[in-house]
Amino acid sequence: MARMSPSTNRFDPYRTFRFKVKWDGQYVAGLSKMGALKRSTEMVEFREAGENITSRKLPGKSKYDAVTLEAGVTYDTAFEDWANLVNDFASHSITSLGEFRKNVILDVFNEAGQKALSYTLYRAWVSEYQALPDLDAGANAVAITTVKIEYESFERDTAVVERQGPARIG
Secondary structure (H helix, E strand, C coil), X not given: CCCCCCCCCCCCCCCCCCEEXXXXXXXXXXXXXXXXXXXXXXXXXEEECCEEEEEEEXXXXXXXXCXXXXXXXXXXXXXXXXXXXXXXXXXXXXCCHHHHCEEEEEEEECCCCCEXXXXXXXXXXXXXXXXXXXXXXXXXXXXXXXXXXXXXXXXECCCXXXXXCCXXXX
C-alpha cells in the first residue's frame, strides 16, 4: 500500500467544523454536525494445549458504529427522502435493498478551504430519522433534523492529499 507523504509545513490538526457530506453526488444542505467514524475489533482469546499458563490474543469480528448527522430544518428534504426509502409506508414493507443503501462521502477541508481528507462509508442506510426536535415557543434555538446512519465499512481515499502552496484566505 502506498504511503501518503505528509505536509511537512503542517503542525496543527484539522479543525472539526470544516467538512461536507454527500450522497448521490450532492452535498447535504445545512449540515451542522456529524458523529465520529469508529471501528472496533473484538479480541478472541485462546489457550494452546500444553501451554495453558498464558493465553494468546487474536483479532475477531470488526464492527462499525453508527453515525448521526444533524442539519438545520430547511427546504432540503435529503434526510427525509432517504429515510423514507427504508420503509414503503403505502404497502408497510421494506423496499428493495438496492434503493435504500448508499455510499456516503465525507470530505474534510483545511483552513484554506482545500480538501485534505476524504472517507467513503459503504452501503449506508438510515436506521433512525427525527423530522423535528422538541418545539418550544419560549426557546431561542434552531430546529434540527437528525438521521442515524448504519454502514458496513469505511475507507479513506488515499488519492486525496492536502495541496501545498499559498493558502487561500476566506
